[in-house]
Amino acid sequence: MALSKAKGNDGKITYPPGVKEISDKISKEEMVRRLKMVVKTFMDMDQDSEEEKEQYLNLALHLASDFFLKHPDKDVRLLVACCLADIFRIYAPEAPYTSPDKLKDIFMFITRQLKGLEDTKSPQFNRYFYLLENIAWVKSYNICFELEDCNEIFTQLYRTLFSVINNGHNQKVHMHMVDLMSSIVCEGDTVSQELLDSVLVNLVPAHKNLNKQAYDLAKALLKRTAQAIEPYITNFFNQVLMLGKTSISDLSEHVFDLILELYNIDSHLLLSVLPQLEFKLKSNDNEERLQVVKLLAKMFGAKDSELASQNKPLWQCYLGRFNDIHVPIRLECVKFASHSLMNHPDLAKDLTEYLKVRSHDPEEAIRHDVIVSIVTAAKKDLLLVNDQLLNFVRERTLDKRWRVRKEAMMGLAQIYKKYSLQVEAGKESAKQISWIKDKLLHIYYQNSIDDRLLVERIFAQYMVPHNLETTERMKCLYYLYATLDTNAVKALNEMWKCQNMLRHHVKDLLDLIKKPKTEAGSKAIFSKVMVITKNLPDPGKGQDFLKKFTQVLEDDEKIRGQLEKLVSPTCSYKQAEVCVRDITKKLGNPKQPTNPFLEMIKFLLERIAPVHIDTESISSLIKLVNKSIDGTADDEDEGVPTDQAIRAGLELLKVLSFTHPISFHSAETFESLLACLKMDDEKVAEAALQIFKNTGNKIEEDFPHIRSALLPVLQQKAKKGSPRQAKYSIHCIHAIFSSKETQFAQIFEPLHKSLDPGNPEQLITSLVTIGHIAQLAPDQFTAPLKSMVATFVVKDLLMSDQLPGKKTTKLWVPDDEVSQETMVKIQAIKMMVRWLLGMKNNLSKSGNSTLRLLTAILHTDGDLTEHGKLSKPDMSRLRLAAGSAIVKLAQEPCYHEIITLEQYQLCALVINDECYQVRQLFAQKLHKGLSRLRLPLEYMAICALCAKDPVKERRAHARQCLVKNINVRREYLKQHAAVSEKLFSLLPEYVVPYTVHLLTHDPDYVKVQDIEQLKDIKECLWFVLEILMSKNENNSHAFIRKMVEYIKQTKDAQNPDDQKMNEKMYTVCDVAMNIIISKSTTYSLESPKDPVLPARFFTQPDKNFSNTKHYLPAELKSFFTPGKPKSTNVLGAVNKPLSSAGKQMQSKSSRMETVSNASSGSNPSSPGRIKGRLDSTELDQIEYEDYTMISSPLSGKKSDKRDDSDLLKSEVEKPRRGRKQPLIDPDDSFSMDELSKPAQEPKSRTSQRGRKRAAAASESEEQAWQEKRLKEDLLENEDEQNSPPKKGRRGRPPKSAKMAISKEEPPVTTPKRGRKNVVPIESPPTDEEDHLEISEEQDSENIDQKRKGRGSSKKTPQKSDSTDSALDTSRPTPQKRRGRPPKTPTVQQKKSHVGRPRKVVSKEPESEEEMEISQNSPALSENISNEEETADEEVVAPSTGRRRTAKKRRWIQRMKSELEGPLL
Structure with a gap:
């Protein structure tokens, strides 16, 4: 290379060939051109060119002069920086610059140039990238480690790089930056706090969101340098967390965010930090604990986190915060649970126990979020939540707070829809949550209208989605109905019933609106509005909104027309959709996003719209049922046995025939039902008959071909079908045919002539058919019916025992084990009752005779003839039949009037029968009559005796029924305020006098002052008074007190001259008064009204007599503990909040255990037969148990299904219904006088019921x-x-x-x-009668006194x-x-005449029409003889001989003559 001349040692600068001097005297452009050539020269040089390095040393020094470092032109500065970067590369490891200040200036200069990396579109970007690449590869900044100000240089470099990184940079830029920064951390001696902050600041959420690339860069850097930087991170957190030195860094306030980010980046960075968090979780500062909990929630719940397994002490410490005293902390823990369940199923076991506690948290928001967490996880994957977690959600459907209940119900509904209605979810998942459908429908039993409305909405949107096609919708409904439990089916039926009733109310409202306006019409409209309002949420606002809607209906004919179409029985699902849409569109206001008025109307429209059932739907449903019957349906694939599907389908059709009868009116539907009717399956035919009965009123007119085919089938079923088929056949004929008299005659005549006691199976059907004909057409067959009852029903059936029953110690057996003879007798009793109910009058005195017969059955424990042939289960059945018959007759006013007080009291005691099933079924009959307001109020007093029932479930169910009946009456009085004449028969408080009177005559109450017996009286009174006094409406406590005071001023109308009976009554009054005083604070106020006592039970108060005497023994007063009666609110009883987090409510000990009817307790000599009651001292020490009371059959669900073996562990003692000893010796026959006059004793004698x-x-x-x-x-x-x-x-x-x-x-x-x-x-x-009968009374007294001391030798x-x-x-x-x-x-066992005591009657017959007993009884003469012998023996007790007085013989002769009178 040719070089310009230069002297390196004399300070002259040597430039590369072709490059002239670079100084401030040249232009910027020329300077840039020359610098580019210099850059090219340095770029091509390598570290081995020692000669060149020496040659260009001065140039290198020159380029580091302030002239270049502070040059205003960025291009010049960039080129100089590139030269300096190459110079550091070439002269490495020693830099040509020795001055620390100069080195600092150079590196700060290079750092500033790196800002040019920000603009990736700049023409100079490649040169900036070269600069970065060069210094990163050479690690040029490592030279700065020797400088005192290196921290400033590194911090500036880091900040610059983090600020310039952006999404325009490629991976190489990112890599070089990481390389450059990591070399400083890894090869340096220390990492300053400022440098650490420059890295960590990019992890703070605010910065992270602003510059994601800077976060990624910091993340990559920390991963690269984890081992080297970890001590400095640990030190930072130690300073802040443990020592509280927050001033050391501006990031101190973000310490928990940083821990989370660092853990997500590399958990090893926090190996020494995490244990410190355990101490922070136990901090006294609520906010600090909350911050740590939030942090750990995210760390434990992160998808790939292994923190819980790696640091178990921290995990356990964190779980402890679920029970923190600070509400927001518990709330945060609960919110985190869903992430942990979804991301770490292995932690579900640990979380379950803590979520269980929190599901009972006193704080509503926490209970709510428990549900949200569990449901969120379940919706992601059902396998993530165990059954226990789902049960927590199930429990919260009964929470006291609506928000929690709603969340739980909606959560379960969403889970059900996802896993049950979607095929891809799989059968296992569907099976796991199969209980949800039942549970959701059970909620319909709750009193809250909000709950009921939500159940309806859930049913329409999640369980059977209304937007499905008709066939799919009906298939969904069909198989849902087939798999519901009994109570859920009842709830669903009730839902349709309520919707149908509301539909009729709206239709009535529309009819009233269309009528001309009058004052009476306005009142009727207001009354109807009030009724409809009770079916909507928030009745207060609902009333105002509904009034407004009524006004709209009056003014807008179009909306009225749409609503009429909606409530029309012929409205289809598609038409309903259009009507609802049009009405809501018309009422809506686009300018008002939230419209409470519109929301309320939507609720109303949702309830009345036929979203599931129309004619097309019924037709589709019947086809599905027919497929199941034919065996072509895919029932098994749906998880339903075919038999179960058929039964459920027919039951469903039967229910819909009540609520949607018009939807059945099609030839196709009726033809399908006719085919079902002809099938051999009894249940199928029975259901078809019921559907025809409910829907067939138009068949004769609109479907004559169906009528023709139906008639012979109905006649055949009425004569030869099963009893239930016969019953419904008669009712079908009555409903469908106009010429019903002719049809009835064609059925009655042959049946009447062919009655045969020797063929009991056919006889049962005949009795059922004749009974229902007698009820529906009483005037058509008056004479033959009366004759048949007198001669056949009573003499040949009821008074005759053909075959001995099976010997058993059981008191009850299933229906299929009951003897045919007993079943015939039961149907005979029912037939007599139906005959009387059809007549509805007592002109022929048949009612009196029948009542005497029924009470005689009760007197004899069900064995009317007392031949001893009947088994105990058969006797139980007959007692139940007799008691139920009296209750049925009492619902008819003409018969209620003739039921004597003795007969009423005897009937009441069936509620305490020794047989569990008798008590249970009789209570159901009683409740049914009371809830329909058919039975008089005195029959509600019978419920007081339920306090003596030894089975807790029976007491709970009785209390529930009593609550419902009291509420029904109060609600009726509210709605019919003007019905003052019915006040005495409806006002629940008037049950108190009847209860006092009934308890006065309780056979268990023998000694007036007996403490134990009075405790029982108190228990029975409190059973009724507790519910009556739960609310003090209209000062009712004072009214009850005054009523009791009035009773003390009267005498017992049943025995007005019986001083001891009156004293008993006054004692019972004192017990009641003490209860009122101890449980009420307002009893002493003035009563708003003067009570009126029933004249039939009490004499008129004696105004000249003031009964201020206290009849209670002093010892008893300590048992009256002050306290407020418990509320009868159903929801409150179900959902009691825990007094503290996780504290379980302790159940109170049950009052008594029970033994089975099938156990040895059935033996009279067995200890199990001792039917004692709960000691009232035990009752006073504990309060009454709280029962989950809903208007439903749920309370006694287990009891309803129990058989003898089920009762083995639940019934220690039987209730004390008086199981009396027989009237006569076992071999004696039945006495007519005893049958006909069990309740007609002289007033000088009291009724003797046992x-x-x-x-x-x-x-x-x-x-x-x-x-x-x-x-x-x-x-x-x-x-x-x-x-x-x-x-x-x-x-x-x-x-x-x-x-x-x-x-x-x-x-x-x-x-x-x-x-x-x-x-x-x-x-x-x-009176004269007493004088006339004095001799007979003396004899009977002597006889009875001796018999009272005698009994069996057992x-x-x-x-x-x-x-x-x-x-x-x-x-x-x-x-x-x-x-x-x-x-x-x-x-003394001188004589072994230890026969059963008999009743001695000494009063003349009341009328000639007395019940008749066959004179052909072979035991009659023996009976009389035995009576004579026993009477003689007891009159002369010391003598072993027998003698008969003349008076005695005359008395017996009179008894014989009375047997010859006609029965009816």
């Missing part, structure tokens, strides 16, 4: 009895297997004790459950001291019980 008697005892006797009980209890406690209930036994005392007692005070008569053993009170006769565990204890005259009367009494041995 076989148990108890006499009053002295205090010394009481103490002796208590001591004996104590000894027996100690012995019984030693034997667990034979341990009897806690309370003393209720039964008869030993004979000797009773004889001793009878000398001291007269025998006490009390109402008993069963046939009556009359013991007259020793008082002077007050002994119970309590009667082990047979003779000795029996002779102990100091032993008092043991407490009575409901059920069979314990049988005591006689004192």
Whole structure:
């Protein structure tokens, strides 16, 4: 190379060939041209050119002069920088510049030039890139390590590079920057805080969002230098977190954001920092803990994070924050859960327990977010959440807060739609969440209208989406209905019923609007608006909005027309869509984005629009059912057995025939139903009959060919079909045919003539058919029906036992095990009741006779003839049938009037029957009549006896029914405020007098002052008063108090002259008064109204008499604890918030356990038969249990399905319905006088409803009895297997004790459950009748007194001291019980006439039309003979001979003559 002459050692500058001197004397352009040549020269040089390096040394020094470093032209500066970069490369490792200041200036100069990298489109960009590449490759900046100000140089370089990086740069630029910066970190001795800040600042979210490339650059740098920079990062966090030196860096306030970012970049950067966070989680500063929790939530929940497994102590410490006292911290933990569940399924187990606690958090927002977290994870993948987590969501559907309930319900709905309705979700997922559909529909039982509306919306949008095609929609509905549980089906049926009812209300409103305006019309419109408003959310606003909508309907005929079309029975789904769209469009206002008025109207339209069911839908549904019947449907693929699908499909059609009858009106539909009717399957034909009954009113006119084909089928089913088919056939004929009398005659005549007791199966169908004909056409067959009832039904069926029943200790068996003879008797009873209900009058006194017959069945425990042939399950069935029949007749006013108080009281005791199923089914019948407002109010008082039920579920269900019935009556009175004449029969508070009267005559209440018996009375009263007093509406507490005070001024109308019965009544009143005083603070206020007591139960108050006496024993007053009655709010009872986070509500101990009907408890001598009640001391120590009360069958779900084996562990003691001893000896036949007049005793005698008697005892006797009980209890406690209930036994005392007692005070008569053993009170006769019958009464008294001490020779565990204890005259009367009494041995076994006690009747027949018993009974004469023998024996007790007095013979002769009277 030819070189210009220069002297390197004398300071002369040598330039490359062709380059002239570069100085300030040349132009900028020339300078740039010459510098380019210099750049080219240095670019081509390498480190090995020692000669050239020496030659150009002065040039290198010259280029570093201030002239170039501070040159104003950027091109000149860029070229100089490139030269300097090459110079550092060429002269490496030693730079030609020795001055530290000069080196600093040079590197600061080069750094400034790097800013040119920012503009990637600049013509000089390649030269800037060359500069970057050169200094990065050579690591030129490493020279600065020796400088004192190196930190400033490096910091400026870092800031420059982070500021210029942008998305226009390619990967090479990014790589060179990383190389340049990493060399400084890795090869330097230290990293200053300023330098670290220049890197970390790019990780702060605010900067990160502004310059993503700078973040990526910092991320790459930290990854490259992780090992070298980690100590400095650790030191930074130590200073800030542990020492609190926030001033060391401006990034101190972003420390938690930086930790998160650094962890995401490389977890090794924080190896020493993370343990410090554990201490921060325990900080006393709420905000600091919150920041750490937010940080760790993101770190643990990050997708690829392994922090939880790597640092378990930190994870456990973090989980502890789920229970933090600070609400925002708990909230943050809960929000994080969804990310952790989705990204780390292995952590689900740890999270489940903490989410469980938080799902019960007192804070609404936290419970809400628990649901959101779980649902979010479940919607991503169902495998991410376990069943326990889904159950937390399930529980929150009953939360007390609407926002939480709504979130839970919507979450479950979304999960259900995703995994059940989409085929790709898979069968396993669908199976896992199959419970959701049932649970969502169960919520329809809640009282809140918001819940019900949301269920309807969920059903229409998620469970059976209304936007599906008709065939798909019906298929979805069909298989959904087939897989729902019983309660969900009932809820869905109720939903359609409510929607249909609302549709009718709107239709009625439209009809009222179309009428001319009048004052009465306006009132009717307002009343209808109020009814509709109750079906909308927020009734307050809803009322205003609905009034406004009513005005719109009056003014806008087009909207009115659209609404009429919408509520029309013929409206199709597509028409409904158009109507809803048009109405909302017309009412909407584009300028008003949120329109509460429009939202409310949308709610209304959603409820009344037929979004699922129309004629096309019904036709499609019937085709699906037919396919299942034919076996061509894909039922199994849908996970539903074909039989189940068919049953469900028919049930669905049956329900829809109630709510959408017009949709069935098509020839195709009726032909399909006719085909179903002709099938052999009984259930299919039965359902088809019900559908015809509900939808067939137009068949005769519109479908004559269907009518012709249908008639012979109906006649055949009525004569030969199953009982239910026969029933519905008769109702179909009644609904469809105009000439129903002719059709009924063609059916009745042959059936009436062919009644045959020898063919029970056919006889049942005949009785059902005739019964329903008698009910629907009572006047058509008056004479033959009366004759048939008198001669056939009563004599040949009810009064005849053909075959002995199976011997069993069970009290109940399934339907298919009940004997045919018993089933016939049950249908005979039902037939008589239907006949009476059809007549609706008692002109022929048939009602009286039937009631006497029914009560006789109850008196005899179901064995009317007392031949002992019936099995216990059969007797239970007949008791149930008789009790239900009385309840049915009581719903008809003409029969209610003739039911005597004794008959009413006997019927009431069925609620305490010893058989669980009898109690359960009778309670259902009672509730049904009460809830429909068909039964008089006194029948609600029967619910008080449910407090004695030993099964907790039965008590809970009874309480639920009582709540509903009280609410139904209150709601009715609100809606019909003007109905003042019905006030006494509807106002729930008026149940109190009936309850007092019923409890006064309770056969368990024997001794007026007995503490244990009064505790039972208190328990029964509180069962009713608790609900009545839960709200003090209109000062009702004072009203109840005044009512009780009024009762104390009256006498018992049933026994006005019975001083002891009146004293009992006053004592019950005092118990009620003490309850009111202890549970109310407003009882002393003035009552708004004076109560009116029922004259049938109480005499008129005596104004001259003031009964201020206190009848309660002092010991009992301690059992009345002050407190407020519990609210009967259903939702509140279900969703009680925990008092603290995670604290579980402790359930109160159940009152008593129960044993099975099938257990040894069925044996009268078994301890299990001792039906004691809960000790009230135990009740006072705990409050009543809270029950989940919803107007539904849910409460008793388990009980409803239990059989004998299910009850084994749940029923220790049976309720104390009086299972009375038979009226006569087992071999004796039935006495007509006893059948016909069980409730017509003289007023000097009280009703005797059981076989148990108890006499009053002295205090010394009481103490002796208590001591004996104590000894027996100690012995019984030693034997667990034979341990009897806690309370003393209720039964008869030993004979000797009773004889001793009878000398001291007269025998006490009390109402008993069963046939009556009359013991007259020793008082002077007050009328002629008493004088006429005095001799008979004396004889009967003697007989009965002795019989009361006698019983079976069987002994119970309590009667082990047979003779000795029996002779102990100091032993008092043991407490009575409901059920069979314990049988005591006689004192002397001289005679073994230990027959069952019988009732002695001493009153003339009330009328000639008494019930008749066949005189052909072979045991009749023997019965009379036995009676005579026993009577003689007991009149002359010491003698072993028998003699019959003349009076006795006359009395027996009169009894014989009464048997000959006609029955009806």
